[in-house]
Amino acid sequence: MTKMIMHGCNGRMGHMIIDLVKEDENIEVVAGVDAFGENSYDFPVFKSLSECNVEADVIVDFTSASAVDGLLEFCVSRKMPVVLCSTGLSEAQLDKVKEASKSIAILKSANMSYGVNALIKILKEVSPLFAAAGFDIEIVEKHHNQKLDAPSGTAIALADSINESLSNEYEYVYDRSTRREKRPVKEIGISAIRGGTIVGDHDVIFAGKDEVVTLSHRAYSRAVFGKGAIEAAKFLAGKGAGMYDMADVLA
Numbered sequence: 001m002t003k004m005i006m007h008g009c010n011g012r013m014g015h016m017i018i019d020l021v022k023e024d025e026n027i028e029v030v031a032g033v034d035a036f037g038e039n040s041y042d043f044p045v046f047k048s049l050s051e052c053n054v055e056a057d058v059i060v061d062f063t064s065a066s067a068v069d070g071l072l073e074f075c076v077s078r079k080m081p082v083v084l085c086s087t088g089l090s091e092a093q094l095d096k097v098k099e100a101s102k103s104i105a106i107l108k109s110a111n112m113s114y115g116v117n118a119l120i121k122i123l124k125e126v127s128p129l130f131a132a133a134g135f136d137i138e139i140v141e142k143h144h145n146q147k148l149d150a151p152s153g154t155a156i157a158l159a160d161s162i163n164e165s166l167s168n169e170y171e172y173v174y175d176r177s178t179r180r181e182k183r184p185v186k187e188i189g190i191s192a193i194r195g196g197t198i199v200g201d202h203d204v205i206f207a208g209k210d211e212v213v214t215l216s217h218r219a220y221s222r223a224v225f226g227k228g229a230i231e232a233a234k235f236l237a238g239k240g241a242g243m244y245d246m247a248d249v250l251a
Contacts, residue, residue: 001025001026001027001028002027002028002233002234002237003056003058004021004028004033004057004059004060004233004237005029005056005058005059006029006033006060007033007060007062007063008034008063009029009032009034010036010088011034011037013222013225013229014032016222016223017060017184018041019229020223020226024140024185024219024230027230027234030043030054030055031043031044031045033045033048033049034046035048049074052073055073056080057080058080058081058082058233058236058237059080059081060082060083060232061083063086065086065087065090067107068093068121069091069096069239071136072091072096072097075104079103079104081106081107081238082104082107082236083107083232083233098132101242104241104242105236105239105244107244107245107248107249108229108244109245109246110157111225112246113219113228114227114228114246114249114250115224115232116157116246117228117246117249119158119215120161120218121161121247123158123165123204124162124164125165126166126206127162130213131166133208134182135207136183136185136206137162137170137189137205138207139204139205140193140201140203140205141190141201142193142194142195142198143194143198143201144196144199145194145197146193147194151174152200156190158202158204162204162237163188169186170186170187171184171186171187172187172198173187173188174188174190176189184188201217202216203233212227228246228249232249235248
């Protein structure tokens with residue numbers, strides 16, 4: 001049984017993950033940490049990591065970038081693996097993540113969904129085939145109207161997986177409104193749509209002569225990210241120091 005601490009237990013994702021854990025007999029939440037301190041759970045909730053004295057195998061983080069520095073210090077001091085789901089980290093913070101990974105196991109992915117990471121794996125295999133056949137590559141992502149960044153981190157991760165399989169020879173293009181020229185062969189167009197309550201849609205389009213192949217992922221609820229985080233937590237518990245991602249969970 002994997003014992004887990006939920007960092008950000010009173011947030012929307014924290015609540016969802018805790019509910020999902022109840023359905024999994026191989027993992028349990030033994031403590032929560034949240035600045036608001038509200039506790040309606042059957043485990044202790046601490047207002048800060050410094051107050052948390054509960055033993056656990058792994059910590060799952062769904063908070064904010066501002067809390068990551070303290071989280072890394074806590075995990076290094078406790079030699080505790082961490083599934084890092086907070087986004088918007090600065091370059092300096094990413095450097096701290098790499099440094100901490102020399103002491104502890106850290107799993108960080110642009111998207112925690114099992115399906116998205118399976119798609120990334122597929123793209124690495126099929127992209128060279130389409131590129132060799134002269135297919136153009138476009139990515140279209142759609143999210144709710146409250147999302148602040150564009151394009152999404154997942155869209156970039158999809159593009160990166162394609163580009164890596166093509167010797168990183170392709171350029172990313174986000175806006176063609178100022179250009180008056182034919183589409184270059186070695187570019188990946190990335191378009192962002194914002195509207196309504198779309199959880200997350202990603203289409204990877206391979207457009208060839210007289211035919212189009214589209215590989216798509218649709219997230220119908222945020223539960224897919226929570227399920228991925230739980231699988232990551234079970235995978236990471238007991239692992240040695242180093243950087244891991246969801247591709248390791250799928251392997």
